[in-house]
Amino acid sequence: MNLLIVMEQKPLEEIIKMLDGVNSVLIVGCNGCAGIYQVGGEKQAEIMKVLLEMAKKLRNGTKINAKAMTVLRQCDGQIAATTIQPLIDNYDAILSMACGAGVQTLADAFKNKLVIPANNTKFIGMQDRELGKFYELCTACGDCILFETSGVCPITRCAKSLLNGPCGGTAKGKCEVGGWKRDCAWILIYNRLKEKGRLDLYTKFREERDFRVSNPPRELGGTEEKKEEEKTK
Amino acid sequence: MTKEVYSDLMRQITEGKFVFTGELEPVKTTNLHEVLEGAKILKGHVVAANITDNPTAFAYMNALVPSYMIQHEVGLEAIYQMTTRDRNRIALISDLLAAAALGIKNVLALTGDHTTVGDNPQAKPVFDLDSATLVRLIRKMVDEGVDLNKNKIENPPKFHVGIAANPNADPLEPEILKIERKVKLGAEFLQTQCVYDIERAKRIVKELAYLKIPVLLGIAPFKSIAMMEWMVKFVPGIYVPDEIQQRLRKAKDKGGKEAVYQENIEIFGDIIKEIKKTTKAAGVHVMAVGFEWIVPKIIAQSGVR
Numbered sequence: 208m209n210l211l212i213v214m215e216q217k218p219l220e221e222i223i224k225m226l227d228g229v230n231s232v233l234i235v236g237c238n239g240c241a242g243i244y245q246v247g248g249e250k251q252a253e254i255m256k257v258l259l260e261m262a263k264k265l266r267n268g269t270k271i272n273a274k275a276m277t278v279l280r281q282c283d284g285q286i287a288a289t290t291i292q293p294l295i296d297n298y299d300a301i302l303s304m305a306c307g308a309g310v311q312t313l314a315d316a317f318k319n320k321l322v323i324p325a326n327n328t329k330f331i332g333m334q335d336r337e338l339g340k341f342y343e344l345c346t347a348c349g350d351c352i353l354f355e356t357s358g359v360c361p362i363t364r365c366a367k368s369l370l371n372g373p374c375g376g377t378a379k380g381k382c383e384v385g386g387w388k389r390d391c392a393w394i395l396i397y398n399r400l401k402e403k404g405r406l407d408l409y410t411k412f413r414e415e416r417d418f419r420v421s422n423p424p425r426e427l428g429g430t431e432e433k434k435e436e437e438k439t440k
Numbered sequence: 441m442t443k444e445v446y447s448d449l450m451r452q453i454t455e456g457k458f459v460f461t462g463e464l465e466p467v468k469t470t471n472l473h474e475v476l477e478g479a480k481i482l483k484g485h486v487v488a489a490n491i492t493d494n495p496t497a498f499a500y501m502n503a504l505v506p507s508y509m510i511q512h513e514v515g516l517e518a519i520y521q522m523t524t525r526d527r528n529r530i531a532l533i534s535d536l537l538a539a540a541a542l543g544i545k546n547v548l549a550l551t552g553d554h555t556t557v558g559d560n561p562q563a564k565p566v567f568d569l570d571s572a573t574l575v576r577l578i579r580k581m582v583d584e585g586v587d588l589n590k591n592k593i594e595n596p597p598k599f600h601v602g603i604a605a606n607p608n609a610d611p612l613e614p615e616i617l618k619i620e621r622k623v624k625l626g627a628e629f630l631q632t633q634c635v636y637d638i639e640r641a642k643r644i645v646k647e648l649a650y651l652k653i654p655v656l657l658g659i660a661p662f663k664s665i666a667m668m669e670w671m672v673k674f675v676p677g678i679y680v681p682d683e684i685q686q687r688l689r690k691a692k693d694k695g696g697k698e699a700v701y702q703e704n705i706e707i708f709g710d711i712i713k714e715i716k717k718t719t720k721a722a723g724v725h726v727m728a729v730g731f732e733w734i735v736p737k738i739i740a741q742s743g744v745r
Contacts, residue, residue: 366554367525367554367565367570368567369551369567370570371570371572371573371621372570372618373614374551374570374571375551375553375604375606376553376554376557378608378609378610378676378677379610383557384554384556387676394614397613397617406617409614410617410618410620410621411621412572412621412625415568415569415573415577418568
């Protein structure tokens with residue numbers, strides 16, 4: 208099982224609408240998450256090229272000049288820019304087949320080009336290969352409490368992100384959100400902690416969260432602060 | 441406990457009286473008439489009435505205004521319900537200050553149904569706090585005169601804080617431990633969701649006894665057979681014993697709507713009598729939204745007052 212950014216391709220009509228007035232487009236696939244799960248890899252970029260060329264009718268009869276290419280990882284600005292640079296002059300727009308981070312990296316690298324997202328970026332997901340289904344397990348909240356909850360994240364898997372669950376919307380271990388199909392995260396937590404003889408962790412009160420660690424936009428690391436410090440020395 | 445008592449509800453509970461509370465639901469309207477009429481009917485029969493806060497995530501009139509109005513216009517004490525679904529801690533603190541300024545004495549701290557089950561399911565759910573952290577917020581405001589971030593409050597509020605429990609929870613243990621969490625934080629009274637089975641009523645009161653929190657068992661008569669059938673079918677966890685279902689259906693066949701009302705009065709009057717006799721419940725919370733007139737009749741039937 209792999210933990211990756213989960214994406215879903217937008218409806219073709221929506222992509223074509225965004226390409227309105229564009230005569231030539233460079234379709235850029237990504238061999239990172241998008242490629243691994245075949246949402247926006249090499250193959251999908253090629254297919255997109257064919258689809259766009261065939262979509263003359265949807266474009267009121269105007270043909271589009273499209274080329275498909277793929278980069279190793281669109282979220283790496285340097286790799287993406289150097290791979291795309293030699294080709295970019297011939298195109299009005301870039302259609303990114305990557306996640307939202309990839310789209311923004313390209314938009315930043317090619318500020319004078321129109322950069323269009325081909326996908327909706329959904330969540331950080333884990334895939335169940337047998338079912339071919341993706342699940343959201345971590346929302347990257349920035350303040351991990353998985354020790355206390357026996358490895359089940361209530362921030363992500365409880366529809367209300369409760370720290371002191373369960374709520375009244377649970378029955379027979381299921382959650383009312385989504386029609387009683389999903390497991391109630393807090394009953395999962397209770398069961399696991401009970402098995403481990405750690406119900407003290409369940410009953411424990413958890414204080415309200417400090418959302419400053421979760422609020423966007425977040426940053427981590429880097430050397431700019433050090434440089435600033437050195438300057439002031 | 442030598443805690444100060446601010447409300448009639450808490451006064452009666454501390455005096456050991458078997459108390460009744462009612463429920464009023466402001467709806468999607470700008471008219472307060474119905475809520476005030478309902479309050480007039482309940483007055484004298486219940487010590488206080490809950491004012492619901494956008495129940496099942498339906499966007500209704502805000503609960504604070506009717507809470508104030510039933511106290512001010514009718515003289516019926518309010519239990520101001522507050523959910524954490526629609527307001528972050530800033531808004532909750534702000535509304536709590538306003539509630540105290542308007543003379544509200546009881547607050548019921550709830551998490552609130554999820555936005556997606558409501559009438560504006562596209563809404564962003566808030567849940568900055570949950571019912572437990574809301575209890576803590578209220579306690580800090582009342583006991584320490586500060587908010588969650590220790591900011592001082594000028595002229596701190598005086599509230600009693602209540603919580604809810606689900607007597608139909610299955611399994612029950614996680615529910616009990618969750619209540620324990622909130623009692624330790626300083627919750628002072630508890631109202632349960634509706635319970636129709638006397639055995640379940642007895643069970644929850646017994647299981648909660650060690651926490652020494654006054655428990656008001658929730659009962660909800662059926663406005664119609666259709667309502668009963670809907671609840672049995674679509675509200676998971678709700679258990680209505682066959683005997684009650686049969687009695688109400690038979691009444692309908694025999695005498696229509698009026699007979700159903702009469703049967704309700706008998707069934708729920710007897711349930712209250714049984715609760716009083718066989719449990720250590722502090723009282724009963726009667727939910728009859730839209731047909732409040734039945735509440736005095738059920739209470740009279742119980743013979744408890």
